[in-house]
Structures are given as C-alpha cells and as structure tokens.
Amino acid sequence: MEAAPDWAIEAKGLVKIFGKHRAVDGVDLTVRRGTVFGFLGPNGAGKTTTIRLLATLLKPDGGSARIFGHDLSKEGDEIRSRISLTGQYASIDEDLTGMENLVMMGRLMGYGRAAAKARAAELLKAFGLQEAAKRQVKNYSGGMRRRIDIAASIVVTPELLFLDEPTVGLDPRSRNQVWDIIRALVGSGTTVLLTTQYLEEADQLADRIAVINQGKIIAEGTSSELKASVGTGTLSLQLVNAEDRPRAVNILEDKLSAAVRSMPDSTSLTAQINDSFLVADALSELARERIAVSDFSFGRPSLDEVFLTLTGHEAAQEAQSEEGVS
Template identity: 55%
Template sequence: MQAGRSIVVAMNTQTSTLPRSSTTTGHESGLAIEARGLVKHFGDTRAVNGVDLEVPAGTVYGVLGPNGAGKTTTVSMLATLLKPDAGYGRVFGYDVVEDPVAVRSLIGVTGQYASVDEDLTAAENLTLFARLLGKSKSRARSRTEELLADFALEEAANRPLNEFSGGMRRRLDLAASLIDTPPLLFLDEPTTGLDPRTRAQMWETIRKLVAQGSTVLLTTQYLDEADQLADRIAVIDRGLVIADGTADELKRSIGSSTLMLTPANREHASDVARIAESTLGDTAVLSPEAGRVTIALHHPERVPDVLIALRDEQIDVEEITVSKPTLDEVFLTITGHPESGDSTTDHAATEEALR
C-alpha cells in the first residue's frame, strides 16, 4: 500500500484510554468539530485563511467550494494529517495538534483517491483493514462479507483490482472506511466517479450511519448531494468560510422564490402578467413564445390571491410552478463562479505535504 494513504482508512487503529461511551455521544458542547481561525500555508500559497466551523454531533455537515478553495486541506488538518499553521481544531473536545492519538481513535477518513492495495483482491483488502483495526480472523471475515454485500461487490470479491472499474474501486475504498463505525467520519468527495444508482446507495449508507449516531463531514462536488444529505452547509472560498446555514437558509439568502404561470390560452398571457403584478406588487416577465409569465414571489402565501383574481377574470391556468433558488445559484451569487469537481490545486498541495 502507498505510504500516507493506508492511514486514512485505518485512523481508528490507534489505541486510547478514552472511555468510548463519553465520546461517541459528542463533547459536552454538543459539537463533533469545532474549528477557529484555521490557517495553512504551502510555501507562499495560503491554502486555508482562517476557517471557522462548528459541526453538531449526529449530523451531516456539507462543505462546498470552488477549485482550490481549501476544502481538502481543511479536512486534512481536522483529521490530523496536516498541522495547522495557526488557529485550532477540536474533535469531540480533543485538540487535533495536542491530542492527535485521541482524535484518531474517534474518526475515519475517506479521501478523494483510493487507498486500497492494488496487489490484493477486494476481499483481501477488506480483511486486511479489519485485522489492522484489531478484529479477530473470524470477525474480519464476516465483516468483509457484510461490506461486500452492502456495496454490491460480492461477485468481484476475488478478482484482482486491475479488473475493477473506477466506480468499483471507489466503492471498495468506501467499504474499507466503514469496517468500523467511527463517531466521526470525514468523506472527501465520496461519490465522485460513481454512477447515479451507486451514488444513491451511498447516500442511503450515509443516512444510516447518522441514524446510528455517527457524525459525517462531507465535501462534495455534487450540489444536489449536499442538498439531499446535509443538515448544514458551509461554503468555502479562498480559504475562508463565506456562508454557513441550512440549504434553505442559503437559498433564501440570495433571493425569493419564483412563480411561473402558463395560461391555457396563450393569448391571455399579458392579462396573467397584469394580474400577477397587481396582486404581488412586483414586475412580471412575459415570454410571448412560451406564453409563460414569471414573477418574483416574496410572499408565497399570496399565491391563492393570484389564482382567485385569475378565476374572477375567467382565465384558466394550465401550469403553476413555484421554484426556490438552487444551490447552483447560491454558488454563482456568493462566489462568482459555479462549483466544479476538479479540486486539483487543493488536493495536490495536500498530497505534497503528506509525502
């Protein structure tokens, strides 16, 4: 196995005198992660520029950001893989610099690239990691069988990894990180390269982990993934957290919902626009070609008033749609550029530091 990568899935092999019962439920503050002013330099590059995070125990916390924003570097510092140049990070109350052994006993990490051994089969990889985590031969074997089934790798269990697709390797890497169920799991872009069906299966796995009491910090390139899974989301750009909140809070922060009305008779579109403007007090946009009227909806409770006014003028509406701003629009608004899956700059800097 490659040095510096096998440790990622075997973090909690470290022994600790900590009473597990006192840590799995979180620190007395209720936070799984607390970070203040985290800073990391790579030469003249300030990859992380004062990140603050508070991750409540028992939740999924999403971290989003453009290329090179500092997401992976932040995760690496919190997972004790990199030492902060300034600020501090705590995991269930334990400082990541002063108590790294304690922190490692409480976490699991899955990075962006596979940490499995290319010379072993899928079953051999999982059994090896299970043994590294201190499981008996029989328990290692049974846990391997469970994970192969959970990640639909049973038929490929004894095949060499050079016959695996990228998605299969990713599933195996994720399975290895879940041999134990740590109180805190860092997932750095865990579903990159997976097909939609397998991604949905991974989402369900994450939900089950949280239901069982784990906390998940998730960095992702898929905005719908954060929307579906995360209880709260932090947006990182240029090494700083520039927004934090639930998905709905972030969407509301950039504007109101939109009401779209399509009359059954396209000739009535101008009348629909007039009624919508009069009722909602805003300017409507009329699309003559589509026969559709669009207007900002600052007060959703007034939609029935629009429909009543249309009925009073005997105008039938074929389609009514209320849409919220999307996370894509949040990104475009608060960062000036959309999210992208290529975090090469951030990851390359971290990889260099780990060599």
C-alpha cells in the same frame, strides 16, 4: 433537543499555507455529533485541505480544533481512533482483492485474524460486493471502487467519517448506493463531514452546509437558510430570441423594480423577487411587447443559484489564482 449540545468538530480560525497560497484561511466550523455536514465549494477552494487538517494529516499553520473534545494538535492518537477518512482517490491497494483489503484494514484496526475475515465478509455482502470479493480492486468499476473504499473506512464504524467528494464521477445508480450507505451510517450515529461540488448532494444529505471559496467560509447554514439568504423567490426565464434580451431586461426591471441578471447563455435572465403579482404583471407586459418566452419558472432559489450568487463575484479572481491546490 439535547440540553448540552455535543460537538463532533469545533474548529477556530484554521489556517494552512502552502508557499504563498493560503489554502485554508481562517476557517471556523462547528459540527454537531450525529449530523451530516456538507462542505461545498469549487475545485481548489480548500475543502480537501480542511479535511486533511481535521483528520490529523496536516498540521495547521494557525488556529485550533477539537474533535469530540480532543485537541487536534496534542491528542492525535485519541482522534485517530475515532475517525476515518475516505479520500478523493480510492485509498486502497488496487493490486489486492476486495477481501484482502478489508481483512488488512480489520487487522490494522485491531481485530484478530478470524474476526477480521468475518467482518470483511459481512461488509462485502452488505455493500453488494460479494461476487467481486476475490477480484483485484483495479478491475472494479468506479462505483464498486467507491463502495469498497467506504467499506474500508467503516470496518470499525467510526464516530466521525470524512468523505472527500464521495460520488464524483459516479453514475446515478452508484451515486444513490453511496447515498444510501451514508444515510445508514448517520442512522447508526456516525457524524459525517463530506465535501462535494454537487449542490444536489449537499441538499440531499447534509443537515448543515458551509460554502467555502478561496480558503474562507463565505456562508453557513441549513439548505433552506442558505436559500433564504439569497432571496425567497427567483424568477428565471428564457427568451426565444437573443436579440430581445436588452428590451426584456428593461421591461422586467421596470415592472419588478429588482435587478435582472443576464445569464452566461444569450437568452436567459433571472431576478430575485417575492411578489407573484408583480411577476405575472411583468410577464404579460413581455407578451404585449411581443417578446416570446420559451420557458419560465418562479419559485425558491435552487442551491445552484445560491452558490453562484455567493461565489460569483470571486470567480474571476479565482480563475487566475487556481494552482491545482485543493
């Protein structure tokens, strides 16, 4: 470990208000240089707004932040020369070809004409877009679009890259390609802050994860820390007959002495429990009572369960207040 930790992002109490809606409501954030930080939350939670604040696109209504030690409100140019942003929608000119887009970005980053062309060709090759170089981006597939978009962000490798939902709507193969690119970037020393709604993505890529809901960070830590905060073990099981569920809940609560939650479908149950002996006991009790189980698992909670547990109690309010501001 380094003696003096070096922070890419240090944010304190960031606030952004749109009208009456507190889109970002006191976000504290520290991201260590050279790591991937995952920002996890449902639609409208404030992920994109936080990224836009940190990328100097929005002025905060409260709080402060430093990017590589530079003050967000005073040293915008310093920050802009170190960061890059790939937004939720392809932020490139769709009427231009892939090559033309990358050459334009190279020129805007300060390369000469020849250097910009060479760099564009190199990136197109590395990103598997060589054949599409002379096609207009509007004719690209979703995966190609994402790749050209990220390529445009790293024409000059940024020290900090913001990726806003980089794999939304991609097929698994394209998603893996994007993940490979992100890993390669981190390997070269770039810090990445990515937002995602996919827990698997955060689990796969992020060193640390913050869960954000209604503009507030409600949990932060490594993937294992977050899982541990919910409980070390989870029993999930599915019954064959929905009408058995009330009886099953009683039996399980009795045997496990833990709360049993009924899931939204009519046959599933989960409980936070550590002791494997109690679990075995409870399952045999169900068998004695002739309650048929079609599927069960026992292990560490998935990030999905963490997420549902953390945000679950707020989900109802959110359904009302969601106004499409993200």
